[in-house]
Amino acid sequence: MEKADHGGGIDAAAARFGGSRPEWIDLSTGINPEAWPVPPLPTEAWTALPDHGAQAALLAAAQEFWRVPDGAEIVAAAGASALIARMPALCPTAASIPGPTYNEHARAFRAAGLTVGDGPAPARVIVHPNNPDGRLWPATETAPRLLVIDESFCDVTPEASQIARAAEPGVVILKSFGKFWGLAGARLGFAIARRDTLTGPSGHLSDLLGPWAVSGPALHIGAQALRDTAWAEATRRRLTQDSARLDALMTAQGATLAGGTTLFRLYEVEDAARWQTHLARHRIWTRIFPYSTRWLRLGLPPAQGWARLEAALATTPEPAA
Numbered sequence: 001m002e003k004a005d006h007g008g009g010i011d012a013a014a015a016r017f018g019g020s021r022p023e024w025i026d027l028s029t030g031i032n033p034e035a036w037p038v039p040p041l042p043t044e045a046w047t048a049l050p051d052h053g054a055q056a057a058l059l060a061a062a063q064e065f066w067r068v069p070d071g072a073e074i075v076a077a078a079g080a081s082a083l084i085a086r087m088p089a090l091c092p093t094a095a096s097i098p099g100p101t102y103n104e105h106a107r108a109f110r111a112a113g114l115t116v117g118d119g120p121a122p123a124r125v126i127v128h129p130n131n132p133d134g135r136l137w138p139a140t141e142t143a144p145r146l147l148v149i150d151e152s153f154c155d156v157t158p159e160a161s162q163i164a165r166a167a168e169p170g171v172v173i174l175k176s177f178g179k180f181w182g183l184a185g186a187r188l189g190f191a192i193a194r195r196d197t198l199t200g201p202s203g204h205l206s207d208l209l210g211p212w213a214v215s216g217p218a219l220h221i222g223a224q225a226l227r228d229t230a231w232a233e234a235t236r237r238r239l240t241q242d243s244a245r246l247d248a249l250m251t252a253q254g255a256t257l258a259g260g261t262t263l264f265r266l267y268e269v270e271d272a273a274r275w276q277t278h279l280a281r282h283r284i285w286t287r288i289f290p291y292s293t294r295w296l297r298l299g300l301p302p303a304q305g306w307a308r309l310e311a312a313l314a315t316t317p318e319p320a321a
Helices: 010-017 043-047 052-066 080-084 104-111 163-167 205-209 216-226 229-252 272-280 303-314
Strands: 073-077 123-127 146-150 171-176 189-193 256-260 264-268 287-289 292-299
Touching: 010 272, 043 216, 052 073, 052 189, 052 216, 073 080, 073 205, 080 104, 080 171, 080 189, 104 123, 163 171, 163 189, 229 256, 229 264, 229 303, 272 287, 272 292, 272 303
Parallel strands: 123 146, 146 171
Antiparallel strands: 073 189, 171 189, 256 264, 264 292, 287 292
């Protein structure tokens, strides 16, 4: 299987540049640094096998929050990545995945022995907004048999969601809980589509995932967080302000905004690896890409991390001529 290319990896960064894990600020992901405040969980969430009632509560909250259309059903799993890995089972054929984009989609189809390209194919995957450039795709995108719309970052711009298309034959909407709510460790994601769309040659997606696909704590946390619409609205406002603040810091040092969402920003710089190394020496980890020497992606720092980032950027040398 091809090597995964992700953000994160603080342990490896610390091994390379020094420092202990708590010293580092991880800006290499697009995870909300100010997470939804998790309340104390009932003991049963930890001690009992997840039961039907807890799952039903989560799915009801998800249906209401995302305004899932009639005719579509929701499958919850241990993170969007678990669902991405299963998408080839719904349509085991060649896939069109226009890039650059989140690489796990192509990796999943190739791992299943299927061909991936950017031309016409029976299956098509789009990431909306796209990662890493934030591109929004038109609702006219189609595929003959399967269209996967990965909306892992779309909760910052709910008005752009194509969730209404989940009632169309062959369309699957993927949602990530960990990014917008800042609780990536909970491992929770959703696939939303018609039942026949979620059924491939090997069976229904929920059967492929097996029993207890979501942990008891994640079921409990997800159901509560999805119903906290006041927090979601306030968070969107804060993310808009913080992403503008990050843009101001980076452009003042010569970077050019190349895209992104309010959870992550993509900048064009003279030498992305040089910027990453400089910031890493300040124990700040960022994201570069194997297909571009000029793209640098930063997530938002936590409230206590802004001063560190500002100090590090103040000493960033001018990009080499």
